[in-house]
Amino acid sequence: MSKKKYTSKSGKERAVRIAIYIFLTVLCVIWLIPFVYLIFQAFRGESTSMVTYVFPKEWSFKNFIFLTEKTPFWHWYLNTLIIALFNAVLQSAIVLCVAYALSRMRFKGRKLLMNFMLVLGMFPGFLSMIATYFILKLFGLTSENAVPGLILIYAASSGMGYYIAKGFFDTIPKSLDEAARIDGASRARVFFRIIMPMAKPIIIYTIMMAFIAPWGDFMYASLITFGHEEAYNVAVGLYKWLDKEHISNYFTVFCAGGLLVSVPITALFMSLQKYYVEGVTGGAVKG
């Protein structure tokens, strides 16, 4: 009787697995090339224009110094930060309140409202750009006053992104709300004292998403600021340096700016990674 091998994987399975890993590694490398390229260009000191090679001949902080001293980069950075922070607060508050209300309260038209918001969310935002621009212009919130205008735009439609937070709230037993209401808590107090402390992952996820969306937005910011440099955010400001007339003098400065823009987002993601994953998967697995 021949001896049968009891290995965990057959040769064929192992070969398939190796092929998958190689494929994924290649994908990772392709994915990382632009970032690595950006970092190299940001520290390139020998020239400021686009070149055909990757590794800098001279390593330098020149581009960062130029960015700080000769351009309004930090002003744009501040604009972006203000918009992102305000949006993080406003959007999170709106999303969480809408999600909680839709999760817990039963009222006429609830289902219709949820479906309506879902369908509305399927249309790309830029369809309403022109109308939004004229409305903001009426209020004087475009051009040099674009910062509050952009905050208003980002926060206004945020309630429609309630789905993930609602999924999370649905997993918290309703009897907790009921117990607190019997204990003497109002609806608002139930939300803040009972539900919020239990919803940390989804709060953090919502805040992160609300911060990131305006941080990298180009389309709306470009339209609403309408060429007024003092109101630019980083995406619009940096993009201007890729014009035909600027690119030869500003390409490496653009890369340095891009690197600085990615720092807060990367830090945010890395520090809150645990909560982020919990928030995204919470509604799905606890169902």
Add this chain to the structure above:
Amino acid sequence: MAEVKLTNVKKQYDNGFVAVHDFNLEIKDKEFIVLVGPSGCGKSTTLRMIAGLEDISGGEIMIGENVVNDMEPKDRDIAMVFQNYALYPHMSVYENIAFGLRLRRLPNDEIHKKVCEAAEILGITELLGRKPKQLSGGQRQRVAIGRAIVRIPKVFLMDEPLSNLDAKLRNQMRAEIILLREKIQTTFVYVTHDQTEAMTLGDRIVIMKDGYVMQVGTPQELFNHPANLFVAGFIGTPQMNFFDAKLTKDGGKYTAVVENAKIKLPDYICEALSKKGKLPDTVTLGARPENLILCADGTENAISAEIQVTEMMGSEIHIHAKTAAGKPVILRVQIADMTDEEQLELIKKKHFSFTVRERTVNIFDPGDGRNLAVENAAAVPQKAETPVNTDDLGKKKKKKDKKDKS
């Protein structure tokens, strides 16, 4: 401590489904009322309406002197223990118990005193610093009860509080609830589907089916004089045996004839039957398994049966059999006085005869299920009485469940 009065209370959902029909009950001060019935009978809905967690579609609920129909739960001065405990997971046991007191802005000293007192009563003082996830099921249930008793509410509501515990712990906690009730002396409304809990805890029991109240009475009343076939079958384990019987009258006395065995009905039933106008030709005779007595074959007025299964329960044997007329019957035979050989002989038996303990029988109208000797007995609701088309209802119920989940 207060009386609770429910008058014509009705609960109808938006889809037309009526969960509770015309519920009337007066709960006395410090009384322990148990609502019991199978799943979907409306007992939890009734409790939640008293708590204010469900709107009332019709009728009136009074707690003490106040009509509370539109009152928020927090203003009703009630406390509730939930089936899943509903402890706040991010708070310690101490904070869980103190939460209601803090919302009422009591001074810290008083809160501390009350929390410690409640913890002392429930024997959870050493757990006060822990979080709910660090507690066992029984401990969590104690904390949930602590959170409820600390406020000394007018009415104490419990929604199947022992259902999530294992059998041993359930027995222990049941005894503790009886002791707790002695200590805190308040009005209790307790929901369960477990008839043992209902029988052991309740001063009075309300039995419900399909949203209707079937009978309200003491455990003894319900057990000895069930108002209808549903109550008779629901209370008691194993359930009551039912036989088709013919009534014969001799003078003022009635006799029920079951498969040629003549069973003389007790005087109180005869009196009740005499007062009735027309009696049905055939009635249903109910006799509990412990009231069927084994006898020798050929005994006068004995019914013979063929054994199908015997269950050895330790101190008693349950005999599942079929009578000569093909009716299923269960006997509960005490075996404390039998020798091992006698017990073995009984288990091995194929045929046997039994008589019925006459003073314990009940007589029901097979049409509407009412006990003919109980005044104002409720009829067993028929499916056709449901106001919504049953097929439609099934769909709507499924739809509602889906809706609730979403």
